[in-house]
Amino acid sequence: MAIDILIAEDEPSILESLDFILRRAGWTISAVTDGDAVLDAVRRLRPRLVVLDVMLPKRSGFDVLKQIRANLELQAMPVLILTAKGQQADRRTAEELGANGFVTKPYANADVVGAVRALLGDDGGTA
């Protein structure tokens, strides 16, 4: 069962807000709350995009991104990085590791939807 977006985010309220705005924009969503669960969920759910928080328990977002890029099967997977530490250093690290987009918390809902739409190249499920 393929979905549109996999969200990896540990803060419950942030996850809820992301889930709501992206669903409302028409995509199908699934979520994990720690770094270890991401790779497994990606293989199982075959999302078209991963929204990845940097500060994840067990395994950091950067680590997960590195794993994805190292995996032949998954290396083409678009990844949107979310971080509360909106620092230049984190952004550079994300770009070097091959992140496709970058959104800083606290985000405007429209920015998240816009970034996802740009990466998926469509108007969501409703389009």
Place this chain on the structure above:
Amino acid sequence: MLSADFVIATAVGYVGLLFVLAFFGDRRARANKKSFLHSPAVYTLSISVYCTSWTFYGAVGNAAHSGLEFLTIYLGPTLVFVGWWFLLRRLVRISHNQRITSLADLLSSRFGKSNRLAVLVTCIAVIGIAPYIALQLKAVTSSIQAVAGSSEFGQGSLAGIDDVGLAFGIAAAMALFTILFGTRHVDAKEQHHGVVAAIAFEAVVKLGALLAVGIFVVYAGGGLEPIFRRAAELGVKAPTENTFNDRWLTTLVLSVAAIVCLPRQFQVTVVENSDESHLRVAGWAFPAYMLLMSLFILPIAVFGLSVMPAGSNPDMFALTLPMFYGQSPLALLAFIGGFSSATSMIILESIALSIMVSNHIVMPLVLRFSSSQPSADGQGVSRLLLVARRFSIILILSLGFFYFFFTRDSNALAPIGLISFTAIAQFFPAVLAALFWRDASLKGATSAIAAGFVIWVWCSFLPSFESVSPQVAMLVQHGPWGIAWLRPEALFGLDRLDPLSHAAFWSLTINVLTLTVVSLLTRQSALERIQSTLFVDVFRHGSTPQGNFVRGSATANDLFFVAERVLGDRRAAALFESAARESGVDPDRLEPSSEFIGRLERELAGSIGAASAHVMLSKVVTGSDVSLEEVMQMADETQQVIEYSQQLEKTSAELRSTARKLEDANTQLRELDSQKDEFLSQVSHEVRTPMTSIRSFSEILLDPQGIDDTQRQHFVSTIHQESLRLTRLLDEILDLSALERGERSWDNVPVDAEAALDRALRVCDALLRQRNMQVELGERASATMVEGDADRLCQVFINLVSNAVKYNDSSKPVLRVTSMVRSGSFSVEIADNGPGIPKSERTLIFEKFSRGKQGASDQSGAGLGLAISRQIIARMNGTLELVPGPLSGACFRVRLPVVR
């Protein structure tokens, strides 16, 4: 009965034999360094010049008077030689290193190369030895008279010549003989191998003669035991009962001093020593020799007292006993033995004294009054020295003769010898200080020797003329101007001691006191300090330091001393070491060549200018009248410049150190700054998380399409909760920040800690139940008062319990709480069966914003809880620690001091 002519002819013949021996001995020793003349045996035998006619005749007389007392004269030297390792070895090593030629030279060298001290020592030695030489003249005179049979008892005439004439003849002959013997040439090391060979031969002769007489006496008396028995039967006062009185101690001390300080002993033991290891042999052989010498003294004395007519001179028993029994050849042998003892002493003593007189009195005078420098013509100098020595010998023997002349009525030999011993002993404290006491000063040594000498003249030398001068007798009886406490033999009212002990006691006591006090009160000159180090530390440096006493050329030591002042220690040492390496010798043995002196001058010129360098070096090198001190003064001015630059160096070192401190402070600030960055970044992270939710949900609510009321309600409540979370976070940050600054928002008052724990458990009850957490209550303390704040303490317990709940992912979660009072402290342990805290995180968990990574199902905290709890407990003077717990998970322990 032997004729006088025969006896005198024998004596002259014997002297001739000695001369031949000395002549060939000298040749042989020069030709062959390995000759037996360089053996320890010859060395030991030559030391036995200590046993003079005083031993040969006087000891018998002494034994007849005072029993075993005569032994003390040999006991002192025995101690010194058995203990050669301590004193003699040091003395010999120093004297070799410094090319010491006499006792006066030794003391002068040690005390800053002072010539004044050398003159003083020489004068005292010459005067002090006069009685000793007189003793030998007297012994020889008496022995000739005795053996020639003109008179045995009292005074008499020899073929019309009285004893004075005889003594004068002997003195003149001795002077001639000594001049022929000892002043044939001048040796740089002042060694006289020929003389030493003759002395060694004489040592054998006198020992053989005395042993022969002793054996004869034992034979004639029918064995030792009968001799003593018969003496007892005859009522002869058996002198074997002996008392260890003050005289014993005195003669022991004096003989210890004498074996070291007597000029002839210093000459044979130290100056003539060609190999330090010979001391090892002499250490036992010389005492053995003295033991053999004294073996038959007592039997001869006792036997003489019992068989000789009353009134016989006991001093002559060794001679008169064989004659009494008609053994003329034995008597002649005994005479030769005694004659040997006397001649060897006179020859060596006057050689040793003449060296002192010529080196320390004549030479300096000649150098002072001859305007020209001592010319390169070394022949002139050594001729001058020889002439000076010859006259010195005549002077010394004349003094001895005059002393003999004035005191000829006094009978016993032994007391005369002890007068000399007391004079010579005045050098001993200074010698010991020279070898062992670093701080002994020139002024101390000079004044000590002078003071001791004055006392000796007054208390010992003067009274010896008592029997010939009524004025002296008056003086001794009543003191000068009738002042009783100045009486020479009862000075300061001390009249319990016998005259010898009295003189020795006062002279040596005042000598030692003066030496100590003056040395402590005066400062040493630079040269004294150098020499004192060379002497006292002679064994520390291992190899032999330099020391070249030839006038007109500088020693490496002197040059180094100047160089060190100008160039500094390190540079000077480097210069000298490289020079030593180039010439392939040990730095200590460096002989400054003219090239080296030139190089040194160039080096010095770099520091003080060419002219000064030249003046300074030429003064040291030519050894002209300018004293080393003056040169030092010049060097000291340079030294001031060096010190100034050293001060500059010190200042810049201080600057460097300040700069380093600033750098350190800067590093610390940077670190604090980066900690602050870290903190801000943590805070911003903690703030952004709730902010993100609030912003996102607010935007959702701003665009309300497709949201039902339930959803709206939910979103608003989330926004509210996140706002609360933000507030809580800010509170915690402020709280922690205050705590970390050491501030406390509460007063520490006695509170019941158990009650606070119970309250915390009640507050957490709902949470525990929600997670189905089983609570085990272990041992609990009764109500316990601690210093603190009840609410804050409760806050800590709540934090610990809720952590235990939040991080516990076990299917059957357990919480175990125990509390107890142990040795004045209350402790609470809160343990769980959760995943525990990995080793890597154990030190981190108390840090700000540190959250357990494992299994946090509820991550709403900011990670400040433990940091705050630890601060709170610390402000209550307690501790919060992670300890190994009773369950599988973590265990936190709070410990607080109990209030009494």
